[in-house]
Amino acid sequence: MASAEIFFFILAGLSTVSSLLVIFQRNVVRSAMALVATLFLIAVLFLTLEAPMVGFLQILVYAGAIMVLFLFVIMLLNPTVLERRQMFWWGFGSLTALLLIMEIVFLISNSLRTGGPGASLKESFGSPESLAQSLFTDFVLPFEIASVLLLVAIVGAVVLAKREA
Amino acid sequence: MAPLHYYLILSAVLFAIGVAGVIIRRNLIVILMSIELMLNAVNLTFIAFSRYLGSMEGQVIVFFVMTVAAAEAVIGLAIIISVFRHRQTLDPDEMQLLKW
Numbered sequence: 001m002a003s004a005e006i007f008f009f010i011l012a013g014l015s016t017v018s019s020l021l022v023i024f025q026r027n028v029v030r031s032a033m034a035l036v037a038t039l040f041l042i043a044v045l046f047l048t049l050e051a052p053m054v055g056f057l058q059i060l061v062y063a064g065a066i067m068v069l070f071l072f073v074i075m076l077l078n079p080t081v082l083e084r085r086q087m088f089w090w091g092f093g094s095l096t097a098l099l100l101i102m103e104i105v106f107l108i109s110n111s112l113r114t115g116g117p118g119a120s121l122k123e124s125f126g127s128p129e130s131l132a133q134s135l136f137t138d139f140v141l142p143f144e145i146a147s148v149l150l151l152v153a154i155v156g157a158v159v160l161a162k163r164e165a
Numbered sequence: 166m167a168p169l170h171y172y173l174i175l176s177a178v179l180f181a182i183g184v185a186g187v188i189i190r191r192n193l194i195v196i197l198m199s200i201e202l203m204l205n206a207v208n209l210t211f212i213a214f215s216r217y218l219g220s221m222e223g224q225v226i227v228f229f230v231m232t233v234a235a236a237e238a239v240i241g242l243a244i245i246i247s248v249f250r251h252r253q254t255l256d257p258d259e260m261q262l263l264k265w
Contacts, residue, residue, distance in 0.1 A: 002167075005171070016182070028195060032194075035198050038205070042205050046212050051212050051216065053224070054212060057231060061235060062234075066238050069238060069242060077246065083190070083256065084191070093184075093187075096188060098181070101178055104174070105174055108177070122219075126224065131228070139225050139229075146229055149232065150236060153236035154239070156240050161243040161247060
């Protein structure tokens with residue numbers, strides 16, 4: 001087995017375990033920390049896929065900014081009550097997830113059995129330059145819309161979370 | 166790179182775990198975190214296909230997905246804060262005022 005595959009299996013196992021921890025920890029802070037670990041592992045997976053820029057953005061934006069926001073809200077609200085376990089929803093959720101996995105694995109194994117190394121890449125693939133090249137030529141309209149979306153999100157968050165006078 | 170379908174199956178597993186989290190948990194913050202997990206699973210698929218097909222478009226889409234996820238997290242958490250102020254709870258089963 002190639003070393004790339006062994007590395008992939010290690011990362012895949014760790015990220016599956018830590019994402020299971022996200023949903024099965026009853027303490028909210030612990031599941032947030034497990035989510036940080038999952039996001040880091042996914043960022044490493046991005047690096048193995050020749051996407052260093054997106055990988056670093058993932059660490060900065062997701063594991064950094066968004067998770068800090070989550071932790072701030074958790075500590076601000078300080079929910080002391082542990083939620084009660086509900087066996088019905090527990091079983092139903094697990095069953096749905098298993099069915100979903102089986103369905104997708106079935107589809108993938110039917111239609112895509114590709115062991116090849118993928119397309120040959122240019123030297124600059126995944127670099128900040130080529131990402132920006134794509135972003136500011138073909139995707140310049142979505143880029144502007146995304147900036148408007150962020151502005152709306154900022155204003156909306158301030159209005160929603162403001163204490164009523 | 167490891168074969169493409171390895172990445173696709175891993176991302177399917179992560180997505181399914183996120184779905185299970187939304188169904189199982191009764192805590193708004195954890196539900197929001199499960200949604201982030203699902204978005205990340207989809208991002209993994211995009212990056213894997215972008216590497217496999219040798220095209221940058223997949224990475225640009227991931228950039229936009231991250232933007233939308235950040236906006237969604239901010240607005241979601243602001244709504245959670247204002248709901249918690251009125252109800253003192255994070256249990257979505259308690260929030261049924263609009264239910265018919």
